[in-house]
């Protein structure tokens with residue numbers, strides 16, 4: 614009985630001392646891992662570790678984390694960075710227009726402005742811009758191979774908005790780029806508003822009407838990063854109906870911005886970017 618219980622407790626033959634393995638007859642095929650009658654290498658203390666042994670190797674480069682995007686969604690003045698070109702600053706004013714004013718302005722501008730789709734020219738080829746645009750100002754404006762011809766006939770709503778932003782800021786804008794994002798698939802890719810005609814450290818006042826879209830910013834990488842944007846600082850600023858965003862200082866020199874496509878459906882959005890353009894010398 615005791616013997617039966619002992620056998621039930623143990624699993625397999627390992628509980629009993631193994632019978633000595635008979636020496637393999639000469640010429641017999643044996644395992645090449647451990648020839649019959651010899652001690653396997655891994656059991657012998659005098660043997661160096663075999664190649665199969667796990668060896669911990671330190672990663673050659675410390676793993677870098679992709680920083681999480683910061684969010685700016687409260688009114689205020691935000692200093693984004695102080696280097697390399699100086700202070701980069703944005704000023705967010707949600708509710709610059711109350712919703713009733715913003716509603717009727719949106720409807721008029723959507724209906725009245727001379728919206729058109731431009732062809733974007735880059736080294737890789739040309740493509741239709743995924744949004745509609747129009748331009749106001751005494752001077753032409755050239756960006757990404759597109760030249761917007763002068764258009765001094767300011768729509769009364771645009772003239773009114775220009776005056777209101779100028780009064781707030783104490784400056785005079787002479788130009789305006791209008792963007793119409795018809796739906797979630799319309800967008801503007803990463804860029805800076807750094808054309809020579811905008812001068813250094815341009816002030817850009819951007820007013821949004823209609824559907825809320827994310828305005829994203831990323832810091833330009835330092836020279837050592839060789840154009841690698843993976844680890845740069847990022848920001849997201851949701852811009853909703855009636856919100857004014859001003860960018861100034863070194864923001865265009867040290868940062869890029871975009872309005873990405875969205876996965877979920879979005880109604881139309883108008884964005885008005887008031888600028889000061891200098892004649893080309």
Ligand SMILES: O=C(O)CCC(=O)C(=O)O
Nearest residue numbers: 790792801828872884886
């Ligand atoms: O639609 C926006 O908020 C941004 C537009 C823009 O980046 C531009 O006009 O340069």
